[in-house]
Amino acid sequence: MGNKQKHLKRSIKEVNKKGNVNSDSDEEDDFMNIVNGEDIDSSDSEREIEDSEDEDNQPVEEESEADSDNISNNDTGEEVENEESSEDSESEETDDSEEADDSEEKEEGTSSNNEQTEVKETEKRNKLDKKQSKNKQANRNFIVNNKRENKPESTGNASENKKDEYDEHDTSDEEDIRNTVGNIPMNWYDEYKHLGYDWDGNQLLKPETGDQLDAFLKRMEDPDFWRTVKDPQTGQDVVLSEEDIQIIKRIRAQKIPDVTFDEYAPWIEWFTSEVEQMPIRKFPEHKRSFLPSRDEAKKVSKLVHALKMGWIKTRAEQEKLRAKKEPQFYMLWQTDDQSEEMRRIHKHISAPKRFLPGHAESYNPPPEYLFDAKELKDWDKLKNSPWKRKLHFIPQKHDSLRKVPAYPRFIKERFLRCLDLYLCPRAIKMKLSIEPESLVPKLPSPKDLQPFPTVLAIEYKGHSDMVRSISTDKSGQFLLSGSDDGTVKIWEVNTGRCLKTIKTDNVVRSVEWCPNAALALILVASGQEVLLINPHVGDILVNSRTDTVLKEAPKSNVIINERVRTTVQWAEPEDSLYKRGVRIILKHFKEVSQVTWHGRGDYFATVMPDGQNRSVLISQISKRRSQLPFTKAKGLVQCVLFHPTKPYLFVATQRHVRIYDLVKQTMMKKLLTNSKWISTMAIHPGGDNLLVGTYDRKMLWFDLDLSTKPYQTLRLHGTAVRGVTFHKRYPLFASGSDDKSLIISHGMRFVTKSPHRTIKASGKPRIFQ
């Protein structure tokens, strides 16, 4: 037992002693008090009656209440008045002495705990109560709190209520039930004479508190005074039962309050601490379980790293930061103009304006707006579909504004309008107005498109008759020209110097330089013959190699079919011709109008317009073999072309251009020129664009990826277009015509690569004359 407890015990004993001194015949009084109290109680509320009944049921309590004491005091008051008055001085004296005692106690018990002081306070209060009770009249508070008096002994005496209603269900919640004010500071009721309300809404009156003298007397007389406390809820004095005292004592002794609790119950070992000699499971622990978890290590290292970097703060650090951080305040309404931003609707879209009223809406509309019979009939006809009506009302004519009645549909229409505005949320429509023209790049000025020739620079003079065909070698150093005077001339481009003249026997209709740089060969269509000539200009090495390559004809035992053999015959030139440079002669059965090389310089195609179904011939130099690709004549063949990279052959007949796949032997496309007579065509070195010149003055630009119709039709010339060609690198093309003009156009094709499709746009061709 601690020191404090000893102290408390002592003080309680003292109290007991005092009580015993002051009230010797307490127990007898008790009995009488209770009987008396019953009489007085009868005028009170039912509850109180019940209480008093309860009281009635327990008349032989060992420890009676202070209140009942008071009552008894009152009853006996007149008898002992004189005594009391004489005792007053005494009691005051004792009070003083007691107070001195109290102060002594206080000094002794400065180290005592709260419980002790509480008890002391109750003692004090009781003293006061006793003093006051002296001056009190008969209508004192006699509400009896018998809660604490549920003695097991009393149960035997109880006739009707064998059990106290709080006996088993003694919870703190139910304690408060008698006062319904709830958990409020009770000092709110300080000024009132009641303490709250009971279940029926009746006021719970404050108990009469006696003066100091009453308290003193009570203390002196009441042996239970030391165990009497005041219930803050009801203001009643409550005498603590033996059990309560026991609990308090146990709490003060720092024991478990429940007496029945066995502190030293046998220990049940739920989780054994013993190390098992044998494994619990029959299979051994997994190896993994001995290894440190890599996952956890990762997590730990992450956390450590975060701590190191300062991303995670320890609690202390956080505290420190918080202390350091100034509270962040901001002005809710900083300035007047800023409050605008805080509005909930930022982009207000105003409601669409309504149309202004017209003549039809007028109260006195012009007569033409008034409905005649037919219109009225129409109006009625549309009764079931009023939205089809032109007007949503019938124009009415009134003599004066004064006679205009109230508009019956006003509310309805306003409502509908509001409904419209509400149900059709307005949204800002983001509309991009892109003109198709703006997507097309701006045309560059002709100045920026330089270089292209603007003036005649050099004339190549030497031919005595019309020049039908020209061709440049790959480097651009030499120019080849074929003329009606039967000669082929090779010119130096830069100076206009004729380097070589090769005489043939017939009109030269077409010449072309071999595109293969390793072969020094020119193709000359002279009459019915096609001559392969080594020009002997440029690289000597190439020239000699070409000669050696062509010297021996490859022996092949492929039988040339009759059709081809009647069309063309390969022949070696005579010595005189060989000296002129002629290496191979192909004798055709009809006049050859055009020759053209394949891009690699091994194959070439010849066109004989009069050859019917044998008009196009493809020959191969390395094998000295020819073949007729077409069995049927599709029309009068004007011109043929090889695709620069792919094995395609373009064949221009009078009206159409057909593209054949030479490998698959099929026609791929048929380009519709929509013109009367094609004269010539040229393909862009890229192979995607085809330029077709026609005798009916047009120039057609086909984009082969785009469609079979011309991408652009250019009517630039006044007369038939005779020749067209693309520039090797620049986006330029030129066309020559019978009107003695040469037009250089600028045509750029823009290709934008997107994952799904290819978009093409183009500038219009520019013409420079």
Added chain:
Amino acid sequence: MQNTSECQLQVRLITKQDIYAVPDVPLSVPQIIESKSLNDLVNQLLNESSSDFLKPKDFDFLVIGELLRVPLIEHLQERNISTEVTVDIEYIERTPAPDPENSLLHDDWVCGIRTLDKWILTGCYDYSVNIWTTHGKIVTSLKEHKNIVKAVSWLDETDLSKGFVSVSHDLTGILWSWEPGTDNVSPKAVLRGHERGIDSVGVSPNSSRLATGGWDTNLKLWSTSLEDEGEPAYKKIRGTNSLITKTPLNTLKGHKETISSVNWVDNYVVCTASMDHTIKFWDAELCGIKNEIVGQKAYLSSSWSPLSNTLLASSADRHIRLYDPRSPEGTLCKTTFTSHTLWVSAVTWSKYDQHLFLSGGYDSGVKLWDTRSPKAPLYNLQGHQGQVLSVDWSNNKYLVSGGSDNSVHIFKNKHVN
């Protein structure tokens, strides 16, 4: 405004030639004064100042760095010069008109011309290389090449005995040795390496190296020394008559079209003009491109002046452009000279005057220019009947041009310091 003819301008006549100095006082002249009247004025002043000045001289007048060709007021207004300040007019002795001196008739078109001292070296379309005297006497004609001779050059500008070089469309160049004054000429070495015709040749200032460019778009550097350079023996044997076959020291690739002109800037830098619209400066030591000028048209000819450190380039758009490769980008082309009506095929600086140059074009005109007069040439030298293919002004005395009329025209420059 007031009548311009009445208005006077304050001018000060200055000169750098002391013998023609006039008193340095501001003079009042009419605004519309032209160079002719100014000339009279100067002559008059000179007459007054010194008695021994007998013969009147012709002067040209430089106003703000350009020759006066129009009335003075117009000249000033064009350049936004205030007429209220005293205008400095510098006068210089006028370049006298060259006189036609001689015409050398060849068998074919004349393509390359170089003069040195009184000797004229020509390359001809009949595959021959000829040496002429300026008096019109042919010294020798050498038919060693098998195709058009496109360009010739003396190996040493100071020493005739070093010989000369000729390049041709037969893909070779030949180094010749010559005993000056005689017809003792012999080919010494053949330059083999080009795959297409060679169009141009240039000799470095210290005569140790050659640069050639042609249709194979490569610039090739060669050594000029005739000694055996320790090359493999079989190369020597391959030459027909004990010719040394030389292979290029270096091949510089970079052009996309034929190199039309090769000039040495100094001993280590070669400048090439090409038909691919670019002028490139090559470092001959490191064999890389140092600098590049991208133009609009194919360049046909170029000439580097060590006197003014500028490059003249003529192109197919009829213009001659003056480039200063040292100036920052964008202002490379300093001046454009336009007077030719067709391609300008040849251009060359005067070796002795930093302002004068000569150009020849396909319009059969040969023009003498002063860089201070970009609008019009000083003189048109008439005489050619066809395209002018080559011009030369290596010897200050003679302005030489050759063309497709098979002739070389020689004009005598009277103004020789």
